[in-house]
Amino acid sequence: MADRPQLHIDGQILDLPLIVGSENERGLDISSLRTKTGTVTLDPGFMNTASTSSAITFLDGEKGILRYRGIPIEELAEKSTFVETSYLLIYGKLPSKPELENFSRLLTRHSLIHEDMKRFFDGYPGTAHPMAILSSMVVSLSSFYPEAVDIKNHEQIDITIGRLLAKVRTIAAFSYKKSIGQPFVYPKNSLSYCANFLNMMFSVPAEDYPVDEETVKALNLLLILHADHEQNCSTSTVRLVGSAQTNLFASISAGVCALWGPLHGGANQEVMEMLDEIHASGQPVDSFIARAKDKRSDFRLMGFGHRVYKNYDPRAKIIKAACDSILKKFGVKDPKLEIALRLEEVALSDDYFIERKLYPNVDFYSGIIYRALGIPTNMFTVMFALGRLPGWIAHWKEQIESPLARIGRPRQIYTGPTLNHYLPMDQRTG
Ligand code: ACO
Numbered sequence: 001m002a003d004r005p006q007l008h009i010d011g012q013i014l015d016l017p018l019i020v021g022s023e024n025e026r027g028l029d030i031s032s033l034r035t036k037t038g039t040v041t042l043d044p045g046f047m048n049t050a051s052t053s054s055a056i057t058f059l060d061g062e063k064g065i066l067r068y069r070g071i072p073i074e075e076l077a078e079k080s081t082f083v084e085t086s087y088l089l090i091y092g093k094l095p096s097k098p099e100l101e102n103f104s105r106l107l108t109r110h111s112l113i114h115e116d117m118k119r120f121f122d123g124y125p126g127t128a129h130p131m132a133i134l135s136s137m138v139v140s141l142s143s144f145y146p147e148a149v150d151i152k153n154h155e156q157i158d159i160t161i162g163r164l165l166a167k168v169r170t171i172a173a174f175s176y177k178k179s180i181g182q183p184f185v186y187p188k189n190s191l192s193y194c195a196n197f198l199n200m201m202f203s204v205p206a207e208d209y210p211v212d213e214e215t216v217k218a219l220n221l222l223l224i225l226h227a228d229h230e231q232n233c234s235t236s237t238v239r240l241v242g243s244a245q246t247n248l249f250a251s252i253s254a255g256v257c258a259l260w261g262p263l264h265g266g267a268n269q270e271v272m273e274m275l276d277e278i279h280a281s282g283q284p285v286d287s288f289i290a291r292a293k294d295k296r297s298d299f300r301l302m303g304f305g306h307r308v309y310k311n312y313d314p315r316a317k318i319i320k321a322a323c324d325s326i327l328k329k330f331g332v333k334d335p336k337l338e339i340a341l342r343l344e345e346v347a348l349s350d351d352y353f354i355e356r357k358l359y360p361n362v363d364f365y366s367g368i369i370y371r372a373l374g375i376p377t378n379m380f381t382v383m384f385a386l387g388r389l390p391g392w393i394a395h396w397k398e399q400i401e402s403p404l405a406r407i408g409r410p411r412q413i414y415t416g417p418t419l420n421h422y423l424p425m426d427q428r429t430g
Contacts, residue, residue, distance in 0.1 A: 009037050023058055040411045047307075050231075051408070052239065056089060056394050057230040061308035066315065068228055069093065077318050082223040083107065083193045086165060086390035089228050090397060104193070106162035111187035111196065113137075113167050113174070114144045121178045130175040130382045131260040137171045138164075139253035148247045151400050160248050161393050168252075168389055169193070172382045173200035179378070194219040197386075202374060215373055218326050222366060225315040226384055228391030234258040234265065235388075235395050242396040243408040255392045256385050262302070265363075265388070268380040271303035272367035275336040278343075285342045293352045301347060303364030310357035319365040332372045340365060 005028055007014045014036055017029040027050045034040050043049045058067045066073040069088050076085055087095045087103050095103060117140060124133055141163065142148055148160045166187075174184050177200075185200045195211040198219065203209030229235070237258035242251040259265035278288055292301040306313060327334060344360055347353045367380050375383060399405050 007033070009039060012037060019053065021053065022055075023060070027053075034411070040413070042413055045307075046231075046236075051236060052231065052399070054230060054395065054398060055092070056398060057228045057391070059230050059308060061306070061310050064309065064311035064314050064317075066229070073225065073314055074318065076224050077221055080220075080224060081193070082220045082227070082387070085224045085227050086393075089390045089394040090161060103162075106159075107166045107193060108187075108189050108196075110159075110163045110166040111170055111189075113141075113170050117141075117144065118174070118184065121174060121184075124178065126179065126181070128175075128179070129260075130172070130179065130379055131256060131266075131385070133175040133178070134168070134171060134382055134385060135253045135256040135260070137175075138168060138256060139250050141167060142247050142249035145249070148249055151245055151247060157248065157397065161397070164248065164252060164393065165389060168386060169197045170200060172379070172386055173197060175382070176201055176376070176379055179376075192216065194223070198373075214326070214329055218322065218369060218373060221322055222319070222369060222383065223387040225318060225362060225366075226387030228388070228394065232264070233261070235392055238392045239395050239399050240408040242399055243405065245400070245407075248393065248396055251396050252389070252392050255388070259385055259388065260381055265381045265384040267302050267361070268363040268367045268370075268384060269377055271340075271363050272336070272371065272377045272380065274302045275339050275367075278339050279335055285339060285346055289343070289346050289350060292347075293350075301343065301353075301358075303361055304347060304353070305356070305358040306361045309359060309361065312359045313361045315362040316360045316364055319362065319369065320360070323365045323369050326369055327372055330372055334368055334372065336371075337368050340368060 005016045005018055007016055014033065016033075019027045019029050021027075030041055041049070056069065058070070059065065068076060068085065069092055071088070071094075076088075080088075083104055084095060084100060087100060091099075117137065120137065120140065121133070145160065145163060147153070147156055150156055170187055177184050183205055185203050185205070187196050188199055191199055191211065194216045198211055198215060199209055231239075234255040238251045238255040241254040242248075262270050274288075278285065288299070289301070291297045291299040292304075323337065326332075327337060344364070347358065352358075363384075366384075367377070370380055370383055371377070
């Protein structure tokens with residue numbers, strides 16, 4: 001017999017429907033709780049709250065499983081490309097040959113940004129963080145394509161999706177060129193998605209840039225691994241903003257801002273800075289582990305721990321293996337990799353990390369590969385954003401197409417002063 005969970009509250013008995021997902025995940029539907037009992041649930045940080053049901057990504061943090069539309073991340077990492085994986089996430093199935101060709105053509109056709117947008121870059125100081133530039137540029141796209149505001153027009157949405165995937169890549173490369181004072185390099189239609197990005201990043205008008213196939217492969221891998229991760233902080237942000245029927249450009253721009261935080265996507269930059277700091281200090285790794293465990297210190301082992309994974313992050317496993325072989329292939333000897341491996345070894349045999357189930361996450365090794373590919377540290381989170389883009393888009397699209405979609409509006413438990421009255425200035429003390 002199916003479970004019939006009940007809640008006993010103030011002498012009332014309330015049946016709570018049990019919602020079971022396709023992988024047997026169970027959730028209590030409490031949507032009628034307040035209407036029937038005047039009580040809400042309280043769950044700071046959403047530790048125990050499913051904000052939605054979703055058919056995009058399955059994640060089992062205890063077992064270390066990650067699948068996009070049912071396909072294990074390990075298979076996609078080995079066999080797919082970023083463009084194909086984007087199609088899979090956004091449209092729910094692997095594309096046929098003509099579907100993939102059309103989709104790739106869309107991304108190629110829309111890769112230029114409006115010439116007026118190029119001038120925006122002049123307004124930023126040379127020290128501007130590329131995430132600040134990226135977020136404002138993405139929302140600015142809605143002023144060049146105001147038709148995107150009509151979220152009921154499906155044909156238009158498909159074009160907006162193509163524009164975003166194509167142009168964010170161009171904007172990311174331009175923001176890098178701006179930061180090093182080099183001229184912008186326009187996209188080239190003859191190149192694949194990742195090769196095109198590398199060309200815009202690293203070529204200069206004075207000479208050709210031979211796009212290296214190994215680098216393209218490594219970039220595809222990293223972008224696939226970052227492409228979606230169900231209801232994480234930035235994706236939930238995109239969904240919340242989108243729930244107000246806000247257009248896709250603006251919703252994604254909000255996601256970029258959420259990703260920037262050091263506890264989320266910004267961690268990849270922090271990991272590299274931490275490894276640099278450990279390297280420069282000449283101190284043994286153990287002393288940094290001790291600092292990370294010390295509750296009086298605010299130092300954390302960046303790239304370690306995850307809200308959902310209480311096991312090795314499957315993406316970190318793939319990245320760690322790739323990291324090893326990429327550094328070998330490129331003949332790069334990076335002492336930071338040695339430090340990272342030693343940190344991991346010490347942490348994984350330390351009771352503090354074992355008890356709290358703290359394992360390396362996706363960001364722990366990704367920076368070492370990005371650096372080997374020539375991508376500077378302050379661009380790491382931009383690379384994450386480029387990878388996460390199809391996931392954000394897929395969630396925004398799933399939500400606006402859902403007949404159950406409603407504006408996201410959490411409740412609160414108020415803890416401020418009770419009724420109080422306005423005092424004129426001459427009667428206020430202190
Ligand atoms: N180093 C040292 N201690 C840690 C770390 C860490 N990296 N992460 C968690 N802990 C400890 C906490 O101090 C806490 O200890 P306590 O129980 O004694 O108080 C316990 O482990 C649980 O940690 P919380 O912060 O409560 O876990 P939460 O799920 O809220 O946070 C988070 C998860 C933000 C990822 C956290 O592990 C962290 O700050 N990690 C470092 C930043 C990082 O790598 N972020 C990237 C995450 S992956 C991504 O977003 C792409």
